[in-house]
Amino acid sequence: MTELNELYQEVILEHSKAPRNFRRPATANHSAEGYNPLCGDRFTVFLDLEGDAIRDIGFQGAGCAISKASASMMTQSVKGKTKAEAEKLFNEFHKLVTGAAANGNGADLAKDLGKLGVFAGVAKFPVRVKCATLAWHTMQAALEGKQEAVSTE
Amino acid sequence: MNSTVHQTGIELPANGRSAAVHPSTHPPLDVAKIRRDFPILDQAVHGKRLVYLDNGATSQKPRAVIEAVAHYYQHDNANIHRGVHALSMRATDAHDEARETVRRFLHAGQTREIIFVRGATEAVNLVAESYGRANVRAGDEVLISAMEHHSNIVPWQILCEEKGARLRVAPINDAGELILEEFEKLLGPRTRIVAVAHVSNALGTVNPLRTIIRLAHDRGIPVLVDGAQAAPHLPVDVQALDCDFYAFSGHKVYGPTGIGVLYGKSELLEEMPPYQGGGDMIRSVTFEKTTYNVLPYKFEAGTPDIAGAIGLGAALEYVMNLGMDRVAAHEHDLLEYATAQVSAVEGVRLIGTARERAGVLSFVVDNVHPHDLGTILDREGIAIRTGHHCAQPVMERFGVPATARASFAVYNTRDEIDALVSGIRRAHEVMG
Numbered sequence: 001m002t003e004l005n006e007l008y009q010e011v012i013l014e015h016s017k018a019p020r021n022f023r024r025p026a027t028a029n030h031s032a033e034g035y036n037p038l039c040g041d042r043f044t045v046f047l048d049l050e051g052d053a054i055r056d057i058g059f060q061g062a063g064c065a066i067s068k069a070s071a072s073m074m075t076q077s078v079k080g081k082t083k084a085e086a087e088k089l090f091n092e093f094h095k096l097v098t099g100a101a102a103n104g105n106g107a108d109l110a111k112d113l114g115k116l117g118v119f120a121g122v123a124k125f126p127v128r129v130k131c132a133t134l135a136w137h138t139m140q141a142a143l144e145g146k147q148e149a150v151s152t153e
Numbered sequence: 154m155n156s157t158v159h160q161t162g163i164e165l166p167a168n169g170r171s172a173a174v175h176p177s178t179h180p181p182l183d184v185a186k187i188r189r190d191f192p193i194l195d196q197a198v199h200g201k202r203l204v205y206l207d208n209g210a211t212s213q214k215p216r217a218v219i220e221a222v223a224h225y226y227q228h229d230n231a232n233i234h235r236g237v238h239a240l241s242m243r244a245t246d247a248h249d250e251a252r253e254t255v256r257r258f259l260h261a262g263q264t265r266e267i268i269f270v271r272g273a274t275e276a277v278n279l280v281a282e283s284y285g286r287a288n289v290r291a292g293d294e295v296l297i298s299a300m301e302h303h304s305n306i307v308p309w310q311i312l313c314e315e316k317g318a319r320l321r322v323a324p325i326n327d328a329g330e331l332i333l334e335e336f337e338k339l340l341g342p343r344t345r346i347v348a349v350a351h352v353s354n355a356l357g358t359v360n361p362l363r364t365i366i367r368l369a370h371d372r373g374i375p376v377l378v379d380g381a382q383a384a385p386h387l388p389v390d391v392q393a394l395d396c397d398f399y400a401f402s403g404h405k406v407y408g409p410t411g412i413g414v415l416y417g418k419s420e421l422l423e424e425m426p427p428y429q430g431g432g433d434m435i436r437s438v439t440f441e442k443t444t445y446n447v448l449p450y451k452f453e454a455g456t457p458d459i460a461g462a463i464g465l466g467a468a469l470e471y472v473m474n475l476g477m478d479r480v481a482a483h484e485h486d487l488l489e490y491a492t493a494q495v496s497a498v499e500g501v502r503l504i505g506t507a508r509e510r511a512g513v514l515s516f517v518v519d520n521v522h523p524h525d526l527g528t529i530l531d532r533e534g535i536a537i538r539t540g541h542h543c544a545q546p547v548m549e550r551f552g553v554p555a556t557a558r559a560s561f562a563v564y565n566t567r568d569e570i571d572a573l574v575s576g577i578r579r580a581h582e583v584m585g
Contacts, residue, residue: 002532003532004528004529004532004583005583007528008525008583008584013584013585017520017585037541038540039522039523039524039539039540039541039554039555040540040541040548040554040555041524041554042554062554063522063524063554064522064523064524064525065522065525065584066524066525125528127528128524128528131524
């Protein structure tokens with residue numbers, strides 16, 4: 001498989017074309033906007049938080065295939081999780097896409113991340129890390145209740 | 154160096170670049186030979202031959218430029234306008250000579266009208282801060298166009314905010330052309346300056362400068378031209394244009410980064426207050442009073458980018474030797490070819506279809522985000538720019554978050570455009 005095919009895996013392309021949870025949940029009580037000025041990607045992540053639990057999550061916006069698929073799969077992964085679990089997942093996802101996973105506990109990481117493991121190919125494309133993490137940074141901001149828009153620059 | 158300069162009186166008509174080009178009277182360029190002048194082009198990227206189509210961001214440098222900069226540091230480096238020693242005199246002479254080369258390139262009347270700056274951005278900032286602060290007051294207006302690069306928007310916004318003035322924006326049509334009737338309507342009694350691009354970096358539109366300038370001058374309003382995307386592609390004659398200021402960046406015209414030019418009419422520059430204070434821009438200093446140096450030094454505080462100016466001089470000599478009219482003809486051919494080939498690819502939509510364009514082909518591809526396209530092309534060894542091109546209002550005007558932009562230089566070939574087309578088809582495959 002070429003590096004390009006590793007990046008644009010079937011699952012990723014499929015999510016980018018038909019993103020899941022691509023909506024604003026009616027019960028949303030937290031949101032944040034994320035923006036990548038480099039390429040114009042812009043997403044809003046909506047959360048329905050009850051205490052520490054993410055009861056529902058959705059997103060809206062526009063971006064490249066990587067950022068959109070990442071947002072879509074993120075919403076599936078964190079729905080029903082606690083804040084702390086979601087943040088731990090982001091931490092591990094970040095390690096995966098930046099290639100930090102390759103220098104050690106790569107196997108453990110892939111296991112923890114489950115389906116998100118398809119983003120491992122991003123590590124070979126350092127300029128695309130921002131695309132893969134934009135929605136995650138935005139979710140983190142929404143969790144923390146930050147007011148200003150998240151920017152990757 | 155002058156007999157080879159094609160100053161044939163061919164001046165770009167304000168609204169017709171193709172008419173400025175007479176390929177029949179000028180033999181075509183030997184592009185294979187030109188390519189050998191650019192050492193960087195001879196390399197593989199991801200195992201593929203490099204196809205560099207990001208010239209709108211920055212151009213590559215011919216050996217003549219690289220060697221001029223290296224020669225300066227190896228043999229002549231010294232500070233200018235100060236020493237009585239041999240090196241300082243050589244450095245000063247070389248710096249002066251570069252300024253004279255810029256004058257010839259722009260067809261300016263006087264060498265003292267050429268101010269060295271860091272780039273087109275600094276040139277616009279200089280005019281906004283110096284001319285603008287001296288002449289724009291509360292309630293006044295600054296008029297720009299809807300196709301400007303951020304660097305020809307933000308300095309005026311800062312000025313207007315500070316002064317309580319109003320920034321007016323002349324609209325563009327769906328092809329990306331300035332709507333002249335609207336522009337004319339916006340020229341009012343409070344308009345203090347007009348600032349427009351010669352060529353749009355995001356759309357490639359060539360603006361009808363002569364008309365714009367005539368309309369403004371009829372009302373006594375000076376015009377600044379942002380020539381960053383024009384100077385590499387078209388012959389520029391500031392006297393024929395009758396513009397009041399003309400800005401360009403050296404690095405987009407085969408010169409080094411960090412050096413650029415502001416041309417200004419001497420009568421305006423004489424009246425303007427200094428931009429920055431420091432060495433070289435003063436005649437005498439006491440704690441009570443400083444008298445400023447004459448043009449152009451009044452606007453060049455501090456030790457300048459001497460090597461950069463020398464490198465820029467070498468770059469402009471290089472293109473003048475080729476002949477800017479022949480450069481324009483070659484690039485016109487490339488752009489016509491690219492327009493036909495790229496727009497024929499399924500799902501491609503061109504952004505910017507002005508009748509007169511130069512240097513730039515901006516487009517979007519159905520189901521392939523520009524950023525994904527950029528990554529896929531990169532793996533084919535093809536460098537293009539993807540994003541908003543520092544022209545977010547233009548993106549908004551066309552309802553796209555970003556575009557892919559292929560931009561051409563004198564060393565590009567039809568083969569490279571064929572490679573681009575194959576690359577776009579490959580992107581369709583990868584993205585399914």
